[in-house]
Amino acid sequence: MTEHEIRFSGHRYPARLIAKQYSDPVDIALFFVDGKVLFPSYHIAYESPAIGEPAWMVGSSRNRNSYRKTNGKIQATRIVGYEYEFNRPAISGDSGGPLFVQGHRVVGVVSATDDRSTLVTTLPKIRTFLTATIGGIPGCRNSKLKPKEPPVKPSPGIDGLLKRIAALEAKLAALEARELLKGDEGPEGKRGLQGEPGPARMITVIIKDTAGKQLTAPVKVPPDKDRVTIPIERFTRKGQ
Numbered sequence: 448m449t450e451h452e453i454r455f456s457g458h459r460y461p462a463r464l465i466a467k468q469y470s471d472p473v474d475i476a477l478f479f480v481d482g483k484v485l486f487p488s489y490h491i492a493y494e495s496p497a498i499g500e501p502a503w504m505v506g507s508s509r510n511r512n513s514y515r516k517t518n519g520k521i522q523a524t525r526i527v528g529y530e531y532e533f534n535r536p537a538i539s540g541d542s543g544g545p546l547f548v549q550g551h552r553v554v555g556v557v558s559a560t561d562d563r564s565t566l567v568t569t570l571p572k573i574r575t576f577l578t579a580t581i582g583g584i585p586g587c588r589n590s591k592l593k594p595k596e597p598p599v600k601p602s603p604g605i606d607g608l609l610k611r612i613a614a615l616e617a618k619l620a621a622l623e624a625r626e627l628l629k630g631d632e633g634p635e636g637k638r639g640l641q642g643e644p645g646p647a648r649m650i651t652v653i654i655k656d657t658a659g660k661q662l663t664a665p666v667k668v669p670p671d672k673d674r675v676t677i678p679i680e681r682f683t684r685k686g687q
Contacts, residue, residue, distance in 0.1 A: 453480060460484055466580040472528035473572045474542070474558035477580055489545065491577075491584055492552035495530060495570045496521045502548045504533055504557055504565065506541025515541070521548070526566060533557075533565040541565075617679045620654050620662075660684055 451462045460480050467476035480486070496502065500521045505514050519535035526532070533546055537560035546555035546567050555567030568576075577584055654662050664681040 473568050475556050475568045475576055489551050489553050492554045496548045496554045498523050500548055504546045506544035530569045536560045536562055537565040621679050
């Protein structure tokens with residue numbers, strides 16, 4: 448591990464180079480500072496920024512003991528290997544500075560520039576580098592942001608469950624039709640001289656489906672029956 452020093456607020460702190468990668472599109476290094484030094488720290492974003500999202504970079508191009516902020520936005524890039532770039536040019540000495548978006552989330556590290564825009568080591572490359580080097584993303588004192596919960600994937604059996612629900616709803620509709628017949632039987636049919644049953648009654652049963660649409664079915668009820676079963680396929684929408 449190579450010995451270096453980090454300057455902050457007029458002080459110098461010994462640091463060790465843990466790892467570095469310098470090959471397009473990655474230009475990044477990781478240092479370890481000995482001792483209990485409380486440097487300002489910022490959150491490494493969990494998601495890449497959107498094209499057009501406001502952003503700003505911070506560098507020390509004019510003075511090693513002061514910092515320069517440049518406002519701009521995220522823009523698409525045609526450079527192979529880079530997911531996005533910053534739409535303002537950097538100045539010599541800005542390299543290694545962070546690129547921020549709203550919430551002081553770090554989404555890049557300044558690596559190269561021309562007279563129009565700045566290329567950065569993008570967020571996916573930063574996270575891959577840190578994961579390979581130290582096994583994950585370190586926590587940051589100045590950030591209260593938490594990763595988004597991963598989306599819940601539907602269960603493989605969800606389609607089967609929905610079909611069972613539809614079948615149960617159809618059975619429920621049939622049961623409701625039976626209760627309608629039981630509760631409203633109408634007058635008893637006439638009987639013949641020998642007491643045989645009189646003519647059957649014709650009634651119309653009306654129910655509602657799960658969408659609230661009315662379904663009807665004409666039913667012939669024998670006078671000696673107090674209930675009948677109506678197949679669900681006998682029902683049609685009103686007006687059809």
